[in-house]
Amino acid sequence: MNSVGMDFSREGGMVLVPTRFVWPHGGSVVCISGSFTGWTQWPMTPVEGCPTVFQTICSLPCGYHQYKFVVDGEWRHDEHQPYISSNIGTVNTILLTRDSHSRPSTPSPQVPPPGPVSSMDVDSEAFQRVVQVSDGTSPESYPRISDADLKISRHRIVVFLSTHMAYELLPESGKVIALDVDLPVKQAFHILHEQGTPVAPLWDFSKSRFVGVLSAMDFILIMRELGTHGSNLTEEELETHTISAWKEAKLHLNNQVNGPSSAVSRKLVQAGPDDSLNEVALKILQNGVSTVPIIHSSSLDVPLPHLLHVASLSGILKCIFRFFKHSPSSLPVLQFPLCSLPIGTWVPKIGGPSQQPLAMLRPNSSLSAALNLLIQAQVSSIPIVDENNTLLDVYSRSDITLLAKDKVYAHINLEETTLHQAIQYRDDPFLAHGYNNQRCHMCLRTDPLHKILEKLSQPGVRRLVVVEAGSKRVEGIVSLRDIFQFLMDS
Numbered sequence: 001m002n003s004v005g006m007d008f009s010r011e012g013g014m015v016l017v018p019t020r021f022v023w024p025h026g027g028s029v030v031c032i033s034g035s036f037t038g039w040t041q042w043p044m045t046p047v048e049g050c051p052t053v054f055q056t057i058c059s060l061p062c063g064y065h066q067y068k069f070v071v072d073g074e075w076r077h078d079e080h081q082p083y084i085s086s087n088i089g090t091v092n093t094i095l096l097t098r099d100s101h102s103r104p105s106t107p108s109p110q111v112p113p114p115g116p117v118s119s120m121d122v123d124s125e126a127f128q129r130v131v132q133v134s135d136g137t138s139p140e141s142y143p144r145i146s147d148a149d150l151k152i153s154r155h156r157i158v159v160f161l162s163t164h165m166a167y168e169l170l171p172e173s174g175k176v177i178a179l180d181v182d183l184p185v186k187q188a189f190h191i192l193h194e195q196g197t198p199v200a201p202l203w204d205f206s207k208s209r210f211v212g213v214l215s216a217m218d219f220i221l222i223m224r225e226l227g228t229h230g231s232n233l234t235e236e237e238l239e240t241h242t243i244s245a246w247k248e249a250k251l252h253l254n255n256q257v258n259g260p261s262s263a264v265s266r267k268l269v270q271a272g273p274d275d276s277l278n279e280v281a282l283k284i285l286q287n288g289v290s291t292v293p294i295i296h297s298s299s300l301d302v303p304l305p306h307l308l309h310v311a312s313l314s315g316i317l318k319c320i321f322r323f324f325k326h327s328p329s330s331l332p333v334l335q336f337p338l339c340s341l342p343i344g345t346w347v348p349k350i351g352g353p354s355q356q357p358l359a360m361l362r363p364n365s366s367l368s369a370a371l372n373l374l375i376q377a378q379v380s381s382i383p384i385v386d387e388n389n390t391l392l393d394v395y396s397r398s399d400i401t402l403l404a405k406d407k408v409y410a411h412i413n414l415e416e417t418t419l420h421q422a423i424q425y426r427d428d429p430f431l432a433h434g435y436n437n438q439r440c441h442m443c444l445r446t447d448p449l450h451k452i453l454e455k456l457s458q459p460g461v462r463r464l465v466v467v468e469a470g471s472k473r474v475e476g477i478v479s480l481r482d483i484f485q486f487l488m489d490s
Contacts, residue, residue: 019059020056020057021058023076024054029072030071033067034068035067036065043056044056049442062096066092080446080448150332154333154487154489157320157487166274169280178201178203179202180203198398200214201213201307217374219400271283272296281313290313294308313481313484314461317456320457321454335450337447337449341449345478346358346476347474359383360383362419366417367417367419368414381395381462382395390474444468445476453483456478463480
């Protein structure tokens with residue numbers, strides 16, 4: 001339950017409090033039923049942009065109330081809100097105070113209404129905390145995880161990661177894509193677009209080994225170089241230049257921008273099938289990469305290295321979630337809401353000062369500004385918001401590969417093309433044919449960590465935009481990297 005507004009009204013001399021009830025756990029048809037409805041079912045409506053979140057607003061008299069939800073015909077209660085047992089089963093409860101602006105520091109016990117519920121043991125302090133948090137007060141009102149519970153959770157996760165191997169990430173069936181370094185750059189990005197993948201390992205036949213990766217970030221750098229006055233890279237060269245030629249040019253560009261010390265070809269970060277998941281996760285975190293190829297090294301039986309899989313934090317998180325899903329009590333941290341944990345990047349009024357600013361752009365911002373921000377902020381996607389910071393869309397690194405199709409990149413100016421126009425290119429049915437557009441992935445700051453993990457473990461999801469329920473105002477960002485740095489204390 002979340003209460004909103006607290007604009008008190010009177011009806012027949014009775015003070016009524018507009019109160020919002022939220023069911024954030026999915027369903028097709030959701031109703032609320034409570035002591036204030038005479039236990040009849042009132043329909044709830046899905047929140048715009050959050051189809052798994054339902055809400056309704058009821059004007060309630062101050063005092064003690066009971067309620068349950070009816071989800072697709074099944075009576076349910078929200079385990080994340082105060083609940084007790086009654087003569088009609090388990091119910092949620094709420095205590096609305098008479099004055100929302102002058103609450104006593106130590107809430108006095110409320111006397112339950114007469115009747116069958118008079119024997120209930122009411123935790124007034126818990127109810128008071130619910131009302132305070134729902135009123136928009138600081139998320140610090142939520143209980144904080146103890147050092148002991150956090151230490152236990154981290155230890156069990158590290159033990160799990162250390163005792164499970166990279167080969168467990170391999171799917172039962174699927175395909176892996178590798179690119180020849182002698183492929184033209186334009187053709188390579190067309191392949192990435194058609195296959196719906198933002199990154200692919202690079203194979204060098206002359207060296208008989210994998211030598212690197214080609215990613216959407218490479219295309220972003222190429223787009224910036226094409227749009228730079230006096231660039232040595234032309235559109236015609238992009239048609240014929242090979243991947244290896246681009247990599248050499250990239251080293252030259254780094255030398256010009258960052259000095260000679262940066263002009264050193266990075267060694268491919270890779271892992272073997274017998275490496276632990278802990279080792280794979282640390283390689284991703286410590287090297288600032290998004291994926292690590294799982295490669296079976298050459299041997300007498302296999303003379304050439306064999307690409308088995310491209311591992312990501314998402315796949316590792318899926319293993320963690322699957323393992324602990326049916327024993328959540330073994331990881332106490334999973335039960336705590338996101339806003340009560342030191343995870344993610346938040347707008348100052350929500351989570352206090354962040355280590356880095358929350359990167360957001362308006363629809364009329366230029367595509368050039370978006371590409372620069374993706375590079376400078378080292379993020380995989382940027383929320384696009386209106387003047388009220390309401391989430392409109394998300395533009396990600398992988399979206400840029402769409403411009404490789406039919407040479408769209410040759411017909412646009414990065415400074416003059418707005419993000420709104422870029423999104424139209426991205427969503428064009430003809431251009432986006434076969435493209436797996438992930439759209440916006442959102443969560444609420446009150447969502448428990450296990451729900452955050454479940455969303456982030458889905459393929460292609462690297463960041464969740466934290467929005468305010470109802471308004472979709474952006475409150476923060478939580479990424480896969482944030483989760484792993486917190487859980488592994490890295």
